Amino acid sequence: MxxxxxxxxxxxxxxxxxxxxxxxxxxxxxxxxxxxxxxxxxxxxxxxxxxxxxxxxxxxxxxxxxxxxxxxxxxxxxxxxxxxxxxxxxxxxxxxxxxxxxxxxxxxxxKETLPDVKSIEHYYGTSIFSCPFCDGWEMKEHSLILIIESIQAFHLTKLLKNWTDDLVIATNGNYFLNSEQKENLALNNIRLIEDKIVELKGDQGQLQSVTFETGEELVRTGGFCATVLDxxxxxxxxxxxxxxxxxxxxxxxxxxxxxxxxxxxxxxxxxxxxxxxxxxxxxxxxxxxxxxxxxxxxxx
Ligand SMILES: Cc1cc2nc3c(=O)[nH]c(=O)nc-3n(C[C@H](O)[C@H](O)[C@H](O)COP(=O)(O)OP(=O)(O)OC[C@H]3O[C@@H](n4cnc5c(N)ncnc54)[C@H](O)[C@@H]3O)c2cc1C
Missing domain, CATH: 3.50.50.60 (FAD/NAD(P)-binding domain)
Structure with a gap:
């Protein structure tokens, strides 16, 4: 015993x-x-x-x-x-x-589930992370994307502004932000893209760009995402x-x-x-x- x-x-x-x-x-x-x-x-x-x-x-x-x-x-x-x-x-x-x-x-x-983005697992832990306190310092010089699929993760936007002024928010085809929240993003020079992400491009886990269903390919060299924890x-x-x-x-x-x-x-x-x-x-x-x-x- x-x-x-x-x-x-x-x-x-x-x-x-x-x-x-x-x-x-x-x-x-x-x-x-x-x-x-x-x-x-x-x-x-x-x-x-x-x-x-x-x-x-x-x-x-x-x-x-x-x-x-x-x-x-x-x-x-x-x-x-x-x-x-x-x-x-x-x-x-x-x-x-x-x-x-x-x-x-x-x-x-x-255990955590990553956002519904094809091949994100190749980038997670190398150039895409979930915790700004853990990896914000290392990513502060990068052009960043924040992938959030629900309003519960919106607070990450304000947090990430602490580390970068080059931030784009992607909701990956989810529409949960109201007009006031969108105006506040614009006030803070944060671009919002609500279209679905179709592809992440990069090499050996290092993100280079994000392609949306509109065909736009946005250069981004790092990011954060909200994961679902279980x-x-x-x-x-x-x-x-x-x-x-x-x-x-x-x-x-x-x-x-x-x-x-x-x-x-x-x-x-x-x-x-x-x-x-x-x-x-x-x-x-x-x-x-x-x-x-x-x-x-x-x-x-
Ligand atoms: C990508 C990423 C980067 C991170 N970077 C940092 C960082 O830079 N700094 C930082 O402070 N934190 C970081 N974290 C967070 C950190 O990993 C966690 O806070 C920490 O590991 C939690 O410790 P824990 O002991 O609770 O759980 P864990 O470290 O997850 O350990 C739990 C262990 O329990 C085992 N286990 C589960 N179920 C069973 C079972 N039934 N029987 C036997 N064993 C079991 C698991 O296999 C695992 O080994 C990061 C997390 C992620 C995902």
């Missing part, structure tokens, strides 16, 4: 493992190694690791964990979690292994874990979910960045040790 099984080996899961393992908990980290940022070449804005390759970041994280005999790592996918009558949990993995644990940290991150995991529903209106798991500062013994950290609680996810994992690790210490401290 493990004290803690952590599901997901991104910054959230690895930080939770590090803190819990250093707190003398018997920790197992299970990771299927499909992080959201695997498509990109560099990660930015993590203090002391700015510009690091995502795989190097993970490798360094794992090296930190493996210094501690209290922590082990298994490459696998958790398929199901069942709560047992003694309040412990049984996990079943893709490889068919059953694992028992007193506590669980869910740190499985998010954290659907069967066990969130099976266990009845509370989620907010956007479907993300709700927690307190220490990572407690609505189910005792289950903690959550990182993007499964809402989209963020590496350093934020790492800090949430750190807090979940503290939460586990604080709860365990409380339970084991003898009182009259």
């Amino acid at each position: 493990f004290d803690v099984v952590i599901i997901g080996g991104g910054p959230a899961g690895m930080s939770a493992a590090l803190v819990a393992g250093r707190g003398k908990q018997n920790v197992l980290l299970i990771d299927e190694e499909k992080p959201r940022n695997a498509v990109t070449k560099e990660s930015h804005a993590f203090l002391t690791r700015d510009g690091i390759k995502p795989e190097e970041f993970r490798e360094k994280g794992r090296q930190d964990l493996l210094k501690y005999p209290s922590i082990s790592i298994k490459n696998d996918r958790v398929r199901a979690i069942v709560k047992l009558t003694d309040d412990s949990f049984e996990l079943t993995t893709q490889s068919g292994v059953n694992i028992h644990t007193k506590n669980i940290v869910l740190a499985t991150g998010l 954290n659907t995991l069967p066990f969130i529903e099976q266990l009845g874990i509370e989620v907010n209106d956007f479907g993300y798991i709700t927690t307190d500062m220490m990572g407690h979910t609505s189910i005792p013994g289950i903690y959550a950290a990182g993007e499964i609680t809402g989209p963020s960045q590496l350093i934020v996810s790492a800090s949430q994992g750190h807090m979940a690790g503290i939460g586990i040790i604080a709860d365990s210490s409380e339970a084991h401290f003898l009182t009259k």
Whole structure:
């Protein structure tokens, strides 16, 4: 029986493992190694690791964990979690292994769907990105396109103005902007194109132009897009874990979910960045040790 099984080996899961393992908990980290940022070449804005390759970041994280005999790592996918009558949990993995644990940290991150634009996946992570805080600095000298397919992503327009004055908004055949919003775009010198995008042209992920159904080929050397994020995991529903209106798991500062013994950290609680996810994992690790210490401290 493990004290803690952590599901997901991104910054959230690895930080939770590090803190819990250093707190003398018997920790197992299970990771299927499909992080959201695997498509990109560099990660930015993590203090002391700015510009690091995502795989190097993970490798360094794992090296930190493996210094501690209290922590082990298994490459696998958790398929199901069942709560047992003694309040412990049984996990079943893709490889068919059953694992028992007193506590669980869910740190499985998010999956994302890109806009409905042919071959955008060839450019995503190289010259088209989704998070201006992560990649805005690197793209600030480029002629940029922002692809948004719904009004929910309109706020990205204002954010991107922080990095560039050369911005075109493309709604890819979707008509959701009202006349006031269009006037505001014009006031800010932002061109709006509502026609469908038929082609992205470029070389080795480096965008060169965007072709619209009108036949116009617009030179653009980079861009951002709004992605649809999804954290659907069967066990969130099976266990009845509370989620907010956007479907993300709700927690307190220490990572407690609505189910005792289950903690959550990182993007499964809402989209963020590496350093934020790492800090949430750190807090979940503290939460586990604080709860365990409380339970084991003898009182009259
Ligand atoms: C293109 C792109 C560029 C980015 N650039 C930056 C950047 O420059 N700076 C920055 O701070 N952030 C960046 N981000 C965001 C960053 O990737 C996330 O904030 C961060 O990875 C979230 O960490 P996490 O630990 O919550 O999830 P993840 O890092 O996604 O890790 C979750 C892990 O859980 C595993 N997992 C999922 N389900 C299971 C299961 N059932 N069983 C076992 N394992 C499972 C996944 O395979 C994955 O390895 C970028 C994101 C993208 C998409």
